[in-house]
Amino acid sequence: MAATGSTAAGESAFYVTTPIYYVNDAPHLGHAYTTVAGDVLTRWHRQRGEKVWYLTGTDEHGQKIMRTADANGVTPQQWCDRLVEEAWKPLWSHLSIANDDFIRTTEPRHTERVQEFVQDLYDKGEIYRGGYEGPYCVGCEEYKSPGDLLEGDLCPVHKRQVEWLKEENYFFRLSDYGPRLLEFYESHPDFVQPASARNEVLQFVRQGLQDLSISRSTFDWGIPIPWDPKHVIYVWIDALLNYATAVGYGSDQAKFDATWPANVHLVGKDILRFHAVIWPAMLMANGLPLPGRVFANGWLMVGGEKMSKSNLTGISPRQLTEHFGVDAYRYYFLRAIPFGQDGSFSWEDFSARYTSELANDFGNLASRVAAMVGKYFDGALPELAAAGPAEQAVADGLAEAATRADTLIGDNLDFAGGIAAIFDFVKQVNGYLTEQAPWKVAKDESPQGRARLATILYTAAESLRAIAVLLNPVMPATCAKLWASLGAEPHLGPLADQRVGDAARWGQLPAGAQVTKGEILFPRLEDPKS
Numbered sequence: 001m002a003a004t005g006s007t008a009a010g011e012s013a014f015y016v017t018t019p020i021y022y023v024n025d026a027p028h029l030g031h032a033y034t035t036v037a038g039d040v041l042t043r044w045h046r047q048r049g050e051k052v053w054y055l056t057g058t059d060e061h062g063q064k065i066m067r068t069a070d071a072n073g074v075t076p077q078q079w080c081d082r083l084v085e086e087a088w089k090p091l092w093s094h095l096s097i098a099n100d101d102f103i104r105t106t107e108p109r110h111t112e113r114v115q116e117f118v119q120d121l122y123d124k125g126e127i128y129r130g131g132y133e134g135p136y137c138v139g140c141e142e143y144k145s146p147g148d149l150l151e152g153d154l155c156p157v158h159k160r161q162v163e164w165l166k167e168e169n170y171f172f173r174l175s176d177y178g179p180r181l182l183e184f185y186e187s188h189p190d191f192v193q194p195a196s197a198r199n200e201v202l203q204f205v206r207q208g209l210q211d212l213s214i215s216r217s218t219f220d221w222g223i224p225i226p227w228d229p230k231h232v233i234y235v236w237i238d239a240l241l242n243y244a245t246a247v248g249y250g251s252d253q254a255k256f257d258a259t260w261p262a263n264v265h266l267v268g269k270d271i272l273r274f275h276a277v278i279w280p281a282m283l284m285a286n287g288l289p290l291p292g293r294v295f296a297n298g299w300l301m302v303g304g305e306k307m308s309k310s311n312l313t314g315i316s317p318r319q320l321t322e323h324f325g326v327d328a329y330r331y332y333f334l335r336a337i338p339f340g341q342d343g344s345f346s347w348e349d350f351s352a353r354y355t356s357e358l359a360n361d362f363g364n365l366a367s368r369v370a371a372m373v374g375k376y377f378d379g380a381l382p383e384l385a386a387a388g389p390a391e392q393a394v395a396d397g398l399a400e401a402a403t404r405a406d407t408l409i410g411d412n413l414d415f416a417g418g419i420a421a422i423f424d425f426v427k428q429v430n431g432y433l434t435e436q437a438p439w440k441v442a443k444d445e446s447p448q449g450r451a452r453l454a455t456i457l458y459t460a461a462e463s464l465r466a467i468a469v470l471l472n473p474v475m476p477a478t479c480a481k482l483w484a485s486l487g488a489e490p491h492l493g494p495l496a497d498q499r500v501g502d503a504a505r506w507g508q509l510p511a512g513a514q515v516t517k518g519e520i521l522f523p524r525l526e527d528p529k530s
């Protein structure tokens with residue numbers, strides 16, 4: 001497994017990437033799924049106290065973009081500029097994505113370095129001139145092997161007819177790299193995850209690799225081949241290199257050394273081979289260190305098919321955030337679908353989880369505790385006066401939840417499992433309150449009764465303090481509200497500075513903290529039809 005970074009100066013950052021998205025259309029749920037996952041992963045590592053770098057961006061060259069721009073009567077560059085500024089970047093900020101950089105493949109910091117990289121491979125004899133013909137899917141921007149096609153001529157991903165392409169191209173000697181790649185997978189068993197993805201890659205490489213056509217001469221929307229500018233560089237070679245150019249490859253050695261290689265490349269399973277086969281081979285050819293992990297997430301499905309704009313099933317994330325809110329959106333897909341597997345989205349399932357897990361289990365807990373501290377102690381958090389076994393059980397439950405969540409989310413990218421561990425603790429605290437019934441204890445005004453009431457409410461508030469820390473990577477706006485309502489900041493500092501590894505240390509919230517009944521964390525859902 002890739003080393004998880006450290007704060008020591010000179011150590012390289014925990015570097016995570018998303019695929020760079022084609023800007024032929026606006027983003028849909030499938031794109032946002034990976035980007036939110038990367039955001040949660042990187043926020044988690046930031047809260048481990050690590051140096052982190054989170055990269056996303058857009059893939060702007062190739063035939064698909066060119067055709068879309070043509071159809072809309074604008075130049076490809078105009079089209080990309082418009083989509084990036086009006087659709088992609090605003091969506092990421094709407095979804096609270098805290099990326100450190102956003103790379104566009106039409107930027108000179110990228111195009112110039114790509115040319116140098118390809119020139120270098122050419123000079124090393126890794127690239128030669130040759131001819132190729134075969135079925136090509138413009139949706140995938142990929143030659144297909146005839147055996148992969150459905151009904152003779154349909155792309156298995158897009159279910160649309162492939163085109164026959166015949167070209168004089170430049171080729172990368174990918175076929176030479178099979179044995180070295182297999183050796184690498186063998187010695188790095190966690191390089192491709194999950195296991196199903198690893199098996200697919202092993203099987204593919206064991207069959208033997210063909211050389212890869214890396215240039216196109218039938219259109220010009222791409223980066224020119226430096227020694228033969230009638231050709232443009234194949235969009236996938238151009239695109240993969242974003243992970244290097246964005247962190248200073250060939251231009252800022254200090255930044256590159258402090259960041260490279262990526263610890264995790266998040267990808268959809270349809271683009272696994274590019275990342276787990278072609279990309280490491282390109283890096284081997286150039287002598288660069290290889291990434292730590294390629295993690296392939298599954299597809300969001302609609303009606304049994306991959307959700308996609310080309311299939312007219314692409315749903316805009318805003319249709320859901322308008323109804324459920326941004327944090328619930330971030331929560332839902334990671335909680336409901338095991339990362340790495342396909343999953344279907346359903347409005348009913350989302351509503352059910354919103355109501356039972358977010359509004360009832362979590363939101364109500366926060367508002368009940370704040371209301372009781374207000375009512376019985378004038379909003380000043382009381383002391384943990386007389387803790388007993390029931391309180392110890394809560395502290396133990398927290399320790400277990402925090403450890404499990406840290407391993408599952410931070411190391412294994414098992415977001416569903418990690419979030420479930422935190423919510424098991426939320427349920428435990430609810431159960432504790434039901435058993436202890438502080439509203440009954442409040443009727444006992446003796447010193448012992450007051451001490452018992454103080455203990456129960458302290459325990460519940462301190463549990464919420466830890467829950468805010470642990471859920472902050474998933475639901476930052478909600479947890480910020482909770483942090484404010486617990487009056488934690490003046491004593492403990494900003495929420496984002498709280499360490500996940502320290503979350504379970506009991507007794508951090510001091511007596512006297514000003515607890516206020518803040519906004520409702522998860523308001524009742526409106527009827528979507530009204």
Ligand code: MSP
Pocket residue numbers: 018019020021022023029030031033034059239240241267268269270271298299300301306307308
């Ligand atoms: N531009 C390339 C990636 C280059 S990375 C060097 C590309 N772009 S894409 O916009 O078509 O897709 C980007 C990502 O979105 C892929 O990982 C793809 O799997 C993902 N998704 C697109 N539709 C999806 C779903 N319905 N569900 C989950 N992810 C899906 O490929």
